[in-house]
Amino acid sequence: MNGSTKPETAPESGALRQMLRLMGSIRITVFLMASSMFLVLGGTLAQAGANGSSIETVVTEIFRCWFAKIHIHTFLPDAFIEARQPETQRFLMRFFIPWLGGISIGLLLFFNLLAAHLLRWKVTARAGRLLAGLAVLGLAIGLGLLVIQGGLMDLIGRLLTGVAAVFGRQSTLDDSFWRVLDRLAQGLLVAAVVYAALRLLYGKAKAGVVMIHSSVLLLLLAELLTHLGAVEARMTLREGESADFVDRSNRFELAIIEDLADGQARSTVIPQALLAGKSEIDLPELGLRLAPQMWFPNSDLRSGSTPGVDAGAGKELLIVGLPENNGVSSISNAPACLVKFSAKDGSPLGLYAFSSLFYGNFIARQNPDLYQELQCGGRKFRLMLRNEREYLENEEGRMSIALRDFHIERFMGSQDKMSYSSMIDIRMPGESAPEHGEIWMNHPLRRLGRTFYQSGFLSSEDGTILQVVKNGGWMIPYISCMIAALGMFIHFVSLLLKHLRRPGPGGQE
Amino acid sequence: MKTPSKLFVVISVLAVLGLLGAELYARAFSPRKLKPVEYKTESGKTSFASSWKTPQDLDLAATLPVAHLGRVKPLDSVARHGLTVISESQTFIDFDGQKRPALLWLLDLASGSSCADEHRVFKIQNLDLLRKFGLDPRPGDFRYSLAELQPKLEEIEKEYPEISAVKPKRRNAYQNAVMSLSSKISIHYTLRNAFGFVRDPTGIDLAAYKEAASALKSNPDAPFIVPLPGDRHWQLLPLAQVEGISRQKYDPAAEAWFELLTQHQLLRSLDFARHQLFLAGLPEKALAAKDRKAPDTEALASARRLADMLKDLPGTKDAGAAFNAALPRLLEAAAAACKVHQERITKRLAEIDSELPAARAAAEGEGDIAAASEKLTRLRSEKQALGKEADVWIRAPSIVPHEATINRAALNIQCIVWYFIALVIALLGWLVWRPHLRVVALSILWATFALHTATLILRIWISGYPPVTNLYSSAVFIGWVVVLAGIVLEHFWRANAATPVAALAGAMTLLIAQFLSLDGETMKALMPVLDTKFWLATHVVCITKGYGATFFAGGIGALWILIALFDPAGKRTPELDKGFSGAIYGVTCFAMFFSLVGTVLGGLWADDSWGRFWGWDPKENGALLIVIANAILLHCRWSGMVRLRGLAVLALFGNIVTSWSWFGTNLLGAGLHAYGFTESGAFYLSLFIASQLLLMALAPLAREKRSSQS
Numbered sequence A: 001m002n003g004s005t006k007p008e009t010a011p012e013s014g015a016l017r018q019m020l021r022l023m024g025s026i027r028i029t030v031f032l033m034a035s036s037m038f039l040v041l042g043g044t045l046a047q048a049g050a051n052g053s054s055i056e057t058v059v060t061e062i063f064r065c066w067f068a069k070i071h072i073h074t075f076l077p078d079a080f081i082e083a084r085q086p087e088t089q090r091f092l093m094r095f096f097i098p099w100l101g102g103i104s105i106g107l108l109l110f111f112n113l114l115a116a117h118l119l120r121w122k123v124t125a126r127a128g129r130l131l132a133g134l135a136v137l138g139l140a141i142g143l144g145l146l147v148i149q150g151g152l153m154d155l156i157g158r159l160l161t162g163v164a165a166v167f168g169r170q171s172t173l174d175d176s177f178w179r180v181l182d183r184l185a186q187g188l189l190v191a192a193v194v195y196a197a198l199r200l201l202y203g204k205a206k207a208g209v210v211m212i213h214s215s216v217l218l219l220l221l222a223e224l225l226t227h228l229g230a231v232e233a234r235m236t237l238r239e240g241e242s243a244d245f246v247d248r249s250n251r252f253e254l255a256i257i258e259d260l261a262d263g264q265a266r267s268t269v270i271p272q273a274l275l276a277g278k279s280e281i282d283l284p285e286l287g288l289r290l291a292p293q294m295w296f297p298n299s300d301l302r303s304g305s306t307p308g309v310d311a312g313a314g315k316e317l318l319i320v321g322l323p324e325n326n327g328v329s330s331i332s333n334a335p336a337c338l339v340k341f342s343a344k345d346g347s348p349l350g351l352y353a354f355s356s357l358f359y360g361n362f363i364a365r366q367n368p369d370l371y372q373e374l375q376c377g378g379r380k381f382r383l384m385l386r387n388e389r390e391y392l393e394n395e396e397g398r399m400s401i402a403l404r405d406f407h408i409e410r411f412m413g414s415q416d417k418m419s420y421s422s423m424i425d426i427r428m429p430g431e432s433a434p435e436h437g438e439i440w441m442n443h444p445l446r447r448l449g450r451t452f453y454q455s456g457f458l459s460s461e462d463g464t465i466l467q468v469v470k471n472g473g474w475m476i477p478y479i480s481c482m483i484a485a486l487g488m489f490i491h492f493v494s495l496l497l498k499h500l501r502r503p504g505p506g507g508q509e
Numbered sequence B: 001m002k003t004p005s006k007l008f009v010v011i012s013v014l015a016v017l018g019l020l021g022a023e024l025y026a027r028a029f030s031p032r033k034l035k036p037v038e039y040k041t042e043s044g045k046t047s048f049a050s051s052w053k054t055p056q057d058l059d060l061a062a063t064l065p066v067a068h069l070g071r072v073k074p075l076d077s078v079a080r081h082g083l084t085v086i087s088e089s090q091t092f093i094d095f096d097g098q099k100r101p102a103l104l105w106l107l108d109l110a111s112g113s114s115c116a117d118e119h120r121v122f123k124i125q126n127l128d129l130l131r132k133f134g135l136d137p138r139p140g141d142f143r144y145s146l147a148e149l150q151p152k153l154e155e156i157e158k159e160y161p162e163i164s165a166v167k168p169k170r171r172n173a174y175q176n177a178v179m180s181l182s183s184k185i186s187i188h189y190t191l192r193n194a195f196g197f198v199r200d201p202t203g204i205d206l207a208a209y210k211e212a213a214s215a216l217k218s219n220p221d222a223p224f225i226v227p228l229p230g231d232r233h234w235q236l237l238p239l240a241q242v243e244g245i246s247r248q249k250y251d252p253a254a255e256a257w258f259e260l261l262t263q264h265q266l267l268r269s270l271d272f273a274r275h276q277l278f279l280a281g282l283p284e285k286a287l288a289a290k291d292r293k294a295p296d297t298e299a300l301a302s303a304r305r306l307a308d309m310l311k312d313l314p315g316t317k318d319a320g321a322a323f324n325a326a327l328p329r330l331l332e333a334a335a336a337a338c339k340v341h342q343e344r345i346t347k348r349l350a351e352i353d354s355e356l357p358a359a360r361a362a363a364e365g366e367g368d369i370a371a372a373s374e375k376l377t378r379l380r381s382e383k384q385a386l387g388k389e390a391d392v393w394i395r396a397p398s399i400v401p402h403e404a405t406i407n408r409a410a411l412n413i414q415c416i417v418w419y420f421i422a423l424v425i426a427l428l429g430w431l432v433w434r435p436h437l438r439v440v441a442l443s444i445l446w447a448t449f450a451l452h453t454a455t456l457i458l459r460i461w462i463s464g465y466p467p468v469t470n471l472y473s474s475a476v477f478i479g480w481v482v483v484l485a486g487i488v489l490e491h492f493w494r495a496n497a498a499t500p501v502a503a504l505a506g507a508m509t510l511l512i513a514q515f516l517s518l519d520g521e522t523m524k525a526l527m528p529v530l531d532t533k534f535w536l537a538t539h540v541v542c543i544t545k546g547y548g549a550t551f552f553a554g555g556i557g558a559l560w561i562l563i564a565l566f567d568p569a570g571k572r573t574p575e576l577d578k579g580f581s582g583a584i585y586g587v588t589c590f591a592m593f594f595s596l597v598g599t600v601l602g603g604l605w606a607d608d609s610w611g612r613f614w615g616w617d618p619k620e621n622g623a624l625l626i627v628i629a630n631a632i633l634l635h636c637r638w639s640g641m642v643r644l645r646g647l648a649v650l651a652l653f654g655n656i657v658t659s660w661s662w663f664g665t666n667l668l669g670a671g672l673h674a675y676g677f678t679e680s681g682a683f684y685l686s687l688f689i690a691s692q693l694l695l696m697a698l699a700p701l702a703r704e705k706r707s708s709q710s
Helices: A013-022 A028-043 A057-064 A078-082 A086-092 A100-121 A127-148 A153-167 A175-202 A204-229 A271-274 A476-501 B008-030 B075-087 B102-111 B129-134 B146-157 B162-164 B172-195 B206-218 B238-249 B250-281 B284-290 B297-312 B317-362 B369-409 B410-429 B433-461 B470-492 B498-519 B531-568 B576-609 B618-638 B644-668 B676-701
Strands: A067-071 A097-102 A233-237 A247-259 A266-269 A279-285 A288-296 A300-304 A317-321 A336-342 A348-357 A372-376 A377-391 A400-410 A417-427 A435-440 A445-447 A451-457 A462-468 B065-068 B070-075 B089-091 B099-101 B120-123 B143-145
Touching: A013 A100, A028 A067, A028 A097, A028 A100, A028 B618, A057 A067, A057 B102, A097 A100, A097 B676, A100 A127, A100 A204, A127 A175, A127 A476, A127 B369, A175 A204, A175 A476, A175 B531, A175 B576, A204 A372, A204 A476, A233 A377, A233 A400, A266 A377, A271 A288, A271 A336, A271 B618, A300 B089, A300 B433, A317 A336, A317 A348, A336 A372, A348 A372, A377 B102, A400 A451, A400 A462, A417 A445, A417 A462, A417 B369, A435 A451, A435 B369, A451 B576, A451 B644, A476 B369, A476 B576, B008 B369, B008 B410, B008 B433, B065 B075, B065 B369, B070 B075, B070 B143, B070 B369, B075 B102, B075 B120, B075 B369, B089 B102, B089 B120, B099 B102, B102 B172, B102 B250, B120 B146, B120 B172, B143 B146, B146 B172, B162 B172, B172 B206, B172 B238, B206 B238, B206 B433, B238 B250, B250 B317, B317 B369, B369 B433, B369 B676, B410 B433, B433 B470, B433 B498, B470 B531, B470 B576, B470 B644, B498 B531, B531 B618, B531 B644, B531 B676, B576 B618, B576 B644, B618 B644, B644 B676
Parallel strands: none
Antiparallel strands: A067 A097, A233 A247, A233 A462, A247 A266, A247 A377, A279 A288, A288 A336, A300 A317, A336 A348, A372 A377, A400 A417, A417 A435, A445 A451, A451 A462, B065 B070, B089 B099, B120 B143
């Protein structure tokens, strides 16, 4: 069909070449792709059913890991498992198929592709053409980086708006249309330059395939960057409130807050990792010592009292540990913990129970914050297990967002929501006057490297929940999408044309 | 393969077009007549009830505009959707044993006529539940009237709380049947109450009445039928009545509705009473044959009383005429209300457009930027809201009458039938007269494809959305893509191989769509996160094209295995097999393109809406699996690891992966189509996968014919 079927063998065949040939074998490619299918299937089934795990768990244990355990019970129907005795159920749960994890498969594919490129997809350009190709490739990379940093955002946007104004269609298309088209156009621009570079380097026949391969690499890279750097959080605001921090999703901390005489408060936070550990935590400045007793990844509150707890809210509420919520249910886990407090001198201050369900923002303000109090050495502390707090700040200071108005529009003749939106005032660090903005579904706000999305609202319908995401590489997939689309388009169209030009009856092949 | 003469081709095309056109005309445009029934006693004498006629102009009544489930649609659509959910059918058997349209059922229900509870429309197939009701199973029909259910209904209703507590996925068949019946009954009452009004409002407790009626406002199934010039939202009839009483003047639209429903109730109650009387006069044998129960003496007495009373009422004879006279009044009132809003919206939009440039300049310039930018945001969001209102008051009312015609044409069913005919003829072509039958099958495919395209265009026109917005429309669109691909391929590769695959896929996907439409409204309003036309038009369309192309490649693979196994009439040549190989390969290239680009676009949508490109959730993973399956096929082919037989097997594997991604991932999460799909859906999905596995297992027996030189 094309160059790939017949490897271009060089006359010499050293050990390195042999190894490359093995590594770059297309059979390995197919094997790795088939393995990834099994992995994805296993990861999907693991999220479903009564014994399903949360998406986060599946992602860490199956996709973003070196080796994965694909549990056999996830392939069996729930009804079948439930019909067994508890012992049999536990027995069944124990079996798993060890499999290559997502990182391993990704890396192996990367090496496979690399070896294949060294062997079969070699750069054919020489001398001037090679230099020109490399120069254009450099241009493409520079352009790509510019796009990723948002440097072209306005340029193409304005160009498009200009074109639209000429055709007089501007008023009929909504904002989101232009916004996305703008980004795809930026991606297409990069993709076109990439194509030019690859065409110079690899020639007409192979440029398309190399493009497709590089788009896959770029997607893997973006996923890696997300894995390493992306931060998901929420901001909960009632009308009239303002906040300069966000609540990190799925990460928690114990805050010990001391209200100072001048009306200020001083917070000390214990991160989740320490709370889930066993070692004692010494806080000499506060004159406190903490001994974490138990960490529940997911829990619920019942009436009764938590065994062993002799101080605070846990005396009147029973904290029960629950299995983690599965990925299909989309309910987030509600962690809880038991912590023993003592004074500097070792005198006991009581065993406290903390639940994330005491935190107002965590439960979408269905109840107010439930602080627990602790007194020690004449100082008063308020305690709260809350989502890890991240302040919105840069060198110049903090930014804050105030919710002016929250509005829900419903479909006529229906309770279904048509849209909901938050009118906000944004005060950027170092700015004195706030700037007005609106966030609604599919119309996020991007500030300080973070993106604020309309995600939900309080059940009283007078407050908003914004999803806040920090991901430096968010533009990469746009570029990658257009590289893949252009590459495949060029490749498949050239195959089709080649085929149609071929004479003979029957047409095909 | 010999090509048939031009004349044959022309005749075949003309004949097919003629047949299809005639059927379409007969369905959609010829006026509908409801047959009046001649009641005859055994002696041959015409009885009392023979004077029954259908004087109501149902065709015009079908076009009355109603706001329901988030959009404005004809009354006919409300009736069809309601009856489909309750009865899984768009027609019902009237008390006289005749098949009648859903609209008549809705009007009976809405007007509170005495026959409404007698219509056998509630479909119950669970034998345990039927036993509890003390009813006999009615094989082939399984439909029961509310009157039949009523005696034991209270007892069954006591089980609701207990069953509701059980998670939907954990319910057994009986519990599912109870919950399904409960939702059907609640829709029955919602529809009845939303049209209901107090016939004699003197002395009623207005506040209590208003409160009861207001509860309907939050009921998602309630139709809002009164368009008011002074209100942005359509109103419920009972609330419009409360309003009218307090203002001492009814709105013209509400008044026309009162008249319409009152006259309908009069007509149908009288007919029903006459029918009861007539039945009472029939001999036992005739009763048994008709499977209608004779009214007991008490009912008979009341029927007689009613008939006597109604017969002498002034104006009874003119009830039909009065009904018909109310129709144009109602349509005029609705049009007048729309016009008021239309003017308001157009005027305000023009104002905003003229204010926007200045506001934009102010927000970017010097001065009080905070106030200026707030003004700009307000203008923008008002403009957006007005755009949605324009949909309700300007766009929709102009389409409503046509939607009623489109409903009547039942294009989906017509397409299914004709695709099957094309399939049979194309398969026959593999046994005899291949060149000629190929042309006939292809002309039918072309014509049916045109109809299929029309359904898509009409849907886009009516809903104002890109073609795919939900599972139902994805089925219609996937079928369309496959048939299009089939037609194109058949013209390049004249082997009569693409036609049967395309025809089968077209018929099957439309059948699936028909099955999915049992949930009711297929153009439901979208959740806010999905309501972005750009993504619906790009991501969803791309990904469904990917599904369609993958299915098509799989279908060609299946056809080759079948042909190679049976090798009908020694038709196979090396060239033919080469063609099959090329077709599977070429179609998979398309599938790869659309599924990869579609999947990445889906990630971009997720990034745009939630700030994450890829979240590993089941639906995303399903799409990824299709991409990888296609990539495997292409790499195997490029490397020469497989030949035709391997390609066919891999393409069938693609079928399994795609069907699982399309439906299987929905099965993982309960509640998405809890009773419409999961029960039998899982069964049919397994059946499909098993059939593909069987074909894959048979593949080793199939031999590829190769030319001697290769």
